[in-house]
Amino acid sequence: MFAKHLRYLQQEGWTTVLFRDLQNAQSLPEKSVVITFDDGYEDNYPGAFLPLMALGMKATWFIATDCIGGHAHWLGKPSTQTRMLTAERLLEMHAAGMEIASHTCSHPDLSLLSSDQQQFELSKAKAVLEDLLSTQVGSLAYPFGRFNSDSITIAEQTGYSMACTTRPGWFDSEPNPYLVRRIAIFSGDSASTLARKLSFADNDVSWKKMTRYYANRVWDKLRHTS
Numbered sequence: 001m002f003a004k005h006l007r008y009l010q011q012e013g014w015t016t017v018l019f020r021d022l023q024n025a026q027s028l029p030e031k032s033v034v035i036t037f038d039d040g041y042e043d044n045y046p047g048a049f050l051p052l053m054a055l056g057m058k059a060t061w062f063i064a065t066d067c068i069g070g071h072a073h074w075l076g077k078p079s080t081q082t083r084m085l086t087a088e089r090l091l092e093m094h095a096a097g098m099e100i101a102s103h104t105c106s107h108p109d110l111s112l113l114s115s116d117q118q119q120f121e122l123s124k125a126k127a128v129l130e131d132l133l134s135t136q137v138g139s140l141a142y143p144f145g146r147f148n149s150d151s152i153t154i155a156e157q158t159g160y161s162m163a164c165t166t167r168p169g170w171f172d173s174e175p176n177p178y179l180v181r182r183i184a185i186f187s188g189d190s191a192s193t194l195a196r197k198l199s200f201a202d203n204d205v206s207w208k209k210m211t212r213y214y215a216n217r218v219w220d221k222l223r224h225t226s
């Protein structure tokens with residue numbers, strides 16, 4: 001399904017860019033899309049990295065550094081589904097042009113931590129990845145999409161240039177670079193659901209909501225012409 005999504009993006013003329021490329025968004029092609037993965041599950045290697053490589057496309061992975069080569073502890077008992085990418089895989093993906101970025105160390109809900117604890121999570125994860133990849137890491141995704149006003153300040157203070165949330169919307173609809181929006185694509189989403197999510201920059205593209213959207217548009221039009 002992911003390979004199908006990629007072929008759809010390619011057919012429609014979308015260019016994949018990295019999350020960090022958004023710092024110079026003006027220089028990007030108009031139909032640019034950033035594909036992001038949170039956590040860094042081992043199955044992302046065959047399921048996403050290899051299909052991306054086959055089509056010459058790229059993506060950004062947000063990695064919880066304590067879990068590299070281990071398990072996603074927040075998902076409960078370890079299983080094949082909770083297994084995370086190893087350092088060797090991350091190095092290979094980085095060398096192939098993928099962006100490996102920060103998702104903190106231990107994948108906490110940042111909004112529940114003190115500012116000292118947040119500082120530790122953000123700065124250590126950055127240092128661990130920079131050490132592993134021998135490159136600067138300036139991109140962050142908040143675990144569970146949860147953060148508070150401290151998180152934004154600390155992300156900036158600890159040297160990140162951008163951070164993404166799980167709030168839906170276009171990149172350019174949000175002026176704060178530490179509150180970048182994105183839409184969620186699930187394994188069950190068909191290519192046509194992906195197409196609707198892309199056109200509306202929204203997670204809810206049920207026909208009920210779409211019908212409401214078009215009804216409102218017609219209503220607006222009627223009001224403006226009357």
Ligand SMILES: [Zn+2]
Binds near residue numbers: 038039107143144
């Ligand atoms: Zn996560």
